[in-house]
Amino acid sequence: MEREEIVGNFFNYVFVVWCIFDIVLRTAFEDKINILLEKIFLNQNADIDRYIDISVLIVLITLIVFLQRYTKNDLLILSLITVPIIIATMNANNNHLISMLLFAVGAKYADMEKIIRMYFYILIIAIPLVIFFCVIGILPDYTMYRGGMIRHALGFEHPNRLGMRVFQLVACYCYVKKNSTSQWIKYIAMFLAAWFVYKVPNSQTAYICILIMLVVIGVGNFYDKHGISKKRIIKAMAWGSVLIATMTVAISFINPKVNHLYNKIDRYMSHRFLYGYRMYKFYGITLWGQDVQTLVKDSRYVGVYRQWYLDNAYLSILLRFGVVVYVIFVALWIAAIIYYTKNDNYTMVAILFTFSVYGIMTTGFYLVSHNIFLLTIANPIYKKQYKTDKVEHQRIRFVWELPVSHRKSFL
Secondary structure (H helix, E strand, O other): OHHHHHHHHHHHHHHHHHHHHHOOOOOOOOHHHHHHHHHHHHHOOOHHHHHHHHHHHHHHHHHHHHOOOOOHHHHHHHHHHHHHHHHHHHHHHOHHHHHHHEEEEHHOOHHHHHHHHHHHHHHHHHHHHHHHHOOOOOOOHHHHHHHEEEEEEOOOHHHHHHHHHHHHHHHHHHHHHHOOOOHHHHHHHHHHHHHHHHHHHOOHHHHHHHHHHHHHHHHHHHHHHHOOOOHHHHHHHHHHHHHHHHHHHHHHOOOOOHOHHHHHHHHHHOOOOHHHHHHHHHOOOOOOOOOOOEEEEOOOOOOOOOEEEEEOHHHHHHHHHHHHHHHHHHHHHHHHHHHHHHOOOOHHHHHHHHHHHHHHOOHHOOOOOOOOOHHHHHHHHHOOOOOOOOOOOOOOOOOOOOOOOOOOOOO
8 A cells, every 4th residue: 555545544534533523522412521521530621622623633733744745836835825824823813724724735645535425424323313312312402593483403502503514414425426326316315405404403504505506416417317518517616616705705895785685685694794794894804814703892882792793704714814815715715626627527516616605604614624625625735636647746744833722623
């Protein structure tokens, strides 16, 4: 077995283990585990989430520094990407993008298809298991209301978290079953998943994205059935992702109340653009990032605070991490889509396009825990060749230092 394959498999399993803990620790099990650790180690501040994050951080940096090989071009590209993100991370006091970058850089030799397949099986076991523990009373059912409809989390920490997990499951399922001959089973499964997400957690973002994926996957299969080339629709989705990343930011600079149609769309989307506009007016835009908080003092009243929501991922990156990092992130994401476009991988392009839409409605788009398909940006970073090609690597090692924050949930 070649060195690259061994290191790639090592990353795959480290990532999968982290994913398992990420699912478990986003339920009431986290508190139960912390209480157990406090009793065992007599530590009143036991935090399993932080312990796991630090452990994975150490493993990733070890893998990146000592196990992977880099060409001169790799080093140049990594420097141009890493330095701005480190600067923005410190200015924003937010570790999410540097976490995403660590996983992407560590995925140099990773097999994306294997990761998706393993994550699919994790989700297909973990989601029903969490729901089962909720039904038998081990985990609580966190509920809330929207428009008179009760929303259930069924053991997860929030109804939206349940919706997000089901959306992830559907995305992985579509990729794992992309060559299945029984496409009608896939459509039924996707429709039932969308219905479940609408009826139980009522997660708006999740069921809309599942339905979008159902449509784009269905169109692709229709083209295959009738022998129509999919090159145009693949390019259309790639350009659509570019427009989404740019236009949703541009319209966030406009007050939705000035236009009736825009205001109506904004109300349907739970005022995502209105809150984004207010935060843009409050914080403005910087080149290298700033600390953005959604709970801010009202300048007109003493002791009064306003709770805003920054759900548009693209605007969140721009406001929190600055113009430079926003351009880098969008460029990498689009480059990943172009990579699969050139490879005529319709299913992956459809999934990445759907996640681009997902980014309009939630900041989870740039969190690896919400979007494992962020690992695809390793392809443009390293200029990966297709599997049939061989790549020669010079024996150059890349050593870097990252500030380790004590803030919770580094990864």
